[in-house]
Amino acid sequence: MAGSGYKDYFQVLGVERSADADAIKRAFRKLARQYHPDVNPGDKSAEARFKEISEAYEVLSDPDKRQRYEQFGQYWSQAGAGGMGGGAPGAGFDVDFGRYGNFDDFINDLLGRFGGPAGAAGFPRGAQATRSPINLDAEASVSIGFLEAFRGTERTLSVNDERVQVRIPAGVRTGSRLRLKGKGNLQPGTGRRGDLYLNLSVADHPVWRLDGDQLRADLPVSLDELALGGTVPVMTPDGEAKMTIPPGTPPGRSLRLRNKGWPGRSGRGDLLFSLVLELPGQWSDEERRLLEQLRVLRSEDPRRSWLTSASL
The missing domain is CATH 1.10.287.110 (DnaJ domain)
Incomplete structure (x- = not known):
């Protein structure tokens, strides 16, 4: 002017x-x-x-x-x-x-x-000060259970005296970050509001453990189930299912249920069971009798190859 x-x-x-x-x-x-x-x-x-x-x-x-x-x-x-x-x-x-x-x-x-930084705040005359924009974003930590993360869940949070309903999708993991647009801090006098970021942590589960997109668990099995094979009931996060154990399966081997694992962007991963031999704390007389017969009838020495290798 x-x-x-x-x-x-x-x-x-x-x-x-x-x-x-x-x-x-x-x-x-x-x-x-x-x-x-x-x-x-x-x-x-x-x-x-x-x-x-x-x-x-x-x-x-x-x-x-x-x-x-x-x-x-x-x-x-x-x-x-x-x-x-x-x-x-x-x-x-x-x-x-x-x-x-x-x-x-x-x-x-x-x-x-017009004179703010120049001479008044230690800046040389004619210099321009670089100002960082005000960050109105906010962060909060939310802990959920393992099966809540598997299935998805909802949480009601109190943000700046406002109750916010949050839908947490299925398949989140520890470290997942959700953004709630326009639910962050409010700048007085301007109406500007930042975003709210939720940092998620997922609790451990006593049975299931997450490995990439796959779920893993130990499955206790008996001696006869490993030796003779069979179909056994198993529990998955979706409910009960059936699994077939091939005859002669050694303990420690993993068996897979496809598309029963963790939800992901490209679909469900697999569910892997590691077979763990579970021996009874006490055998019945009949069981001991049969085991004695097995000892007599057994045709193979389980340590034969091991002894050969150990002597080399």
Whole structure:
């Protein structure tokens, strides 16, 4: 806004001529909020007033410009090689309001351009300060059970005095991160709100353990089931199922149920059972008799190859 004639910039900002830099900044912030075009859409007089107070702040916030203004009045801009390129106060001052996401971004940028960092906060004159945007995002930790993670579940959280219902999808793991858009911290006076990020942890399970997309578990089996084979009932996270053990299966071998594992983006993984020989704590007389018969009838020495290898 090019000026003509003398303007009392102190009067424009409503401060005493003895006002210090902090008082001038406070006055500018107050008036800028009042007359900002976003607050007064379509009001040309408010926009003109806004540019006038911005021009006043441009001069009074800079110690060198203020000194020449107080000394030379309306001719201050011609009283030195500095100033605003030798033109009238405010010459070339133009505000593109659309480039700012909110009012505080605009004010902070303007304070930096017109004397904020320059000379007042240890920055060299003419330098630009880089400002990081305000981070309004928030984080919270949520613990869920193993089967809740397998099937999916819901949680009700209290965020900034607001109850938020959260749907946790099936297949999450410890370290999974969920984003709730627009449920983070609120910036007073602007209506801006960040996002809420939930960091999930999944409790261990006494039977199931996760290995990639596969579920694993130990399956206790008897001596006769390993030797003779058969179909045995097993429990899965989906419920009961049947598994066939081939005859002569050694203990420690893993048997697989396809598509019964952990839910993932590409579908279900597999469920693997490691066969664990479970011997009874006490044999009945009949069982001992049969085992004695087995000892007599057994045709193969289980240590034959082991003894051969050990003697090499």
